[in-house]
Amino acid sequence: MAPQEPAREAPPPPLHGVVAALIDEQGLISHCTPSLAELLGRTAADLTGTPARGLLHARRPARSGDPSGGAPGGRVMPLRHRSGRPVDVWVRLYPLSGTTAVLALGLTMEALSAWSDESALGRALLTQQAWQIAIHGPDLRVRRASPAVARAGRPSAGGDDPLCDMPSIEGGGTGADLLRQVMETGTPEVAASAVLCAPRPGARDRLYSMTAAALHDFLGRPDGAISSLIDVTERYRSMRQLDLVYRASHSIGGSLNVERTAQDLVELLAPALGDLAAVEISEAALRGGEPPSTVQGLRGDFRRVAVKHTHGPWPANQLQAGELLPHIADQPGFRRLERGEVLVAENPHEYAAFLGGDPGSARMIPDGMHASIGAALVARGRVLGYVQVYRTRQPYSFDGQDAKLLKEIVTRAALGMDNARRYTQEHRMAVMLQNSLLPPVSGSTAAVETAGVYLSAEGDAGVGGDWFDAVSLSSLRTALVVGDVIGHGLGATATMARLRTAVQTLSDLDLGPDELLARLDDLVHRMAEEAEHPDTVGASCLYAVYDPVSRRCCLASAGHPAPVVVLPDGTTRSIDITSGPTLGVGGMPFEVTEVELPPGSVLALFSDGFIEATSTPGGGDDLHGRLRDACRPGRTLHGMGRELTAPVRAAPHPARDDVTLLLARTRTIPAAHMADWRFQPEPTAVAHARELVRDRLRQWNLEEALFSTELIVSELVTNAIRYAQGPVGLRLIRDRVLICEVTDSSDSQPRLRRAQTTDEGGRGLFLVAQVATRWGSRYGMSGKTIWTEQALAPAESH
Known part of the structure; x- marks a missing residue:
């Protein structure tokens, strides 16, 4: 809608600017209009009775016709002003009936030019062939129109105009509404888009640009409107x-x-x-x-x-x-x-x-x-x-x-x-691959109950290189792992898969945390040498082993944030560990930190992305407070994890780094489910060991395991006495499985082999492997421990 225009002045009245004189039979001016006298700088009395020819300027001849294209039938005459200068006036003479007197009517050149322009404009608009121009009366019926109006099927004069029914595209309403608005407000409408619907099905509707302005009579009263339609279908x-x-x-x-x-x-x-x-x-x-x-x-x-x-x-x-x-x-x-x-x-x-x-x-x-x-x-x-x-x-x-x-x-x-x-x-496929590489979100072993959370930095649409793991070790111990590979995407996921597999393989060797990280560091170093961009290969890792028998946790870090423990009484503390370099640097040792954790403690291992995404001003103290609030009594680990990562899930955008959190609630083995003995390296120790084991298994109501356990103890204790120096330790642990451990001071690695028919020995470990579910060995600060596991029925494991 065009802006409101200022108040419009009334148009000049009809015959505005006309001068007139009555010339009698003798050629004298008998009467004249005051406007003629004023035009010539005289009075009406001065002009009355004077010869009409005397008003002509002597130095300029009269010009016939109208050089400006004005009304024909007259001529432009130079009249003499009182000052002597010529005044050009268009004059036309009208004879009076019954006499030789004439009426002379004239227009000044200014008035003639204005009349000529307005008349030419009206004729040009109403005779052009290019677009539709129509003059509407107050009743919206067409009074006059250009030829294009009739060609478009609209009436050129009178009749109902289809324009009135044209729907507007922009503001709603019809052409009739627009014309009435223009006439009521006096404000023109410029280039309003409207649709002229096709008169029959299958025909094509036409789009028009419609311009309209109000019309007024000589008294300034509304007298209709003029409309212009231009077909803009193709352009639109x-x-x-x-x-x-x-x-x-x-x-x-x-x-x-x-x-x-x-x-x-x-x-x-x-x-x-x-x-x-x-x-x-x-x-x-x-x-x-x-x-x-x-x-x-x-x-x-x-x-x-x-x-x-x-x-x-x-x-x-x-x-x-x-x-x-x-x-x-x-x-x-x-x-x-x-x-x-x-x-x-x-x-x-x-x-x-x-x-x-x-x-x-x-x-x-x-x-x-x-x-x-x-x-x-x-x-x-x-x-x-x-x-x-x-x-x-x-x-x-x-x-x-x-x-x-x-x-x-x-x-x-x-x-x-x-x-x-x-x-x-x-x-x-990528998410399936990564999910297949990660452990279950929650798990339970004799040592710990675990729950993990992983949130990719790319939200649900991405994969990354962070991982967590809980690996069951020998003698009911559990290894807890959290790692963070450099970068995101499938490349980081592939690196993570290799590292997680390596950690699980090295864990089966029962390596200490420091030695395991050293082996893992060598692997990352080799991977960097194979990569096209070695600087993009690297990772941090925290490896912890918790023993439910001793309730001690051994940890080592390769550039990873230190874990936080929430004790059963609700207090929190960060475990003070000496962090080594990130994996792939090489040449630096890793140190082991050992702490004792009471049963029911919650150990929180996390990536730096978790700290960054969930922290507020206050840093580590805020982390301790949130862990303390989340680890309320009676809460599940899964609920704790969701509460701790809620700020990341609620954020409008994914975190800048992968968020990884592993929670582990520690457990312990009751003293009544363990037995521990030490023997001097004497041949009689084997029989004594069998006797002690028989008594303890009867106390535990495990008579069905007597034969196999006596066989295992006999073979392992005999080998320890034969090949080792110093005392021999024997320990039984009863849980979901029956564990038998024999410890000696020897560093030799036991090997399983098939004895030949003529061999006098070499069948001990083979027999042990046949009756045990699993077996293996691990090294301590001095000496080694050979362990076996035997499956127990569900009723026997309680």
């Missing part, structure tokens, strides 16, 4: 097409999410093409799988994922977002859609016929639908889904240009969706 459509294609290239395909891309598509199409828009996607495409190459009817395998209604919420009686499409039998139109064609329906009946008339398809036809247009989302020969656009309030149909525009947009959207689908497929 071209501009809209360019605009939509530009917006489509910037707004569609930017997300690697199929549903988000579908929503971006409907947001673009409504209201650009219609009032309602909907997108249906194949169930396979939503899962990241391969969509079909052809569709033999709809059988619940397509889901509506995005809808948009320009004028309010999506209608409740329509198929909603998230619902499956109804069963629709195969239609010939499906083949056309799969070939990339766009299908247009001129009315609801035609659209219903395309859907096959199935009762369930009624929920796909909006109330008041005038027309619909649809296309298939086809990319790389696969049918990802369908797009539908409906017009309900817009009363004009879709045409070929709309179809070309929709096909252009849908083609771009289909490629974006297919990229999102393929990304979803690859991402799910």
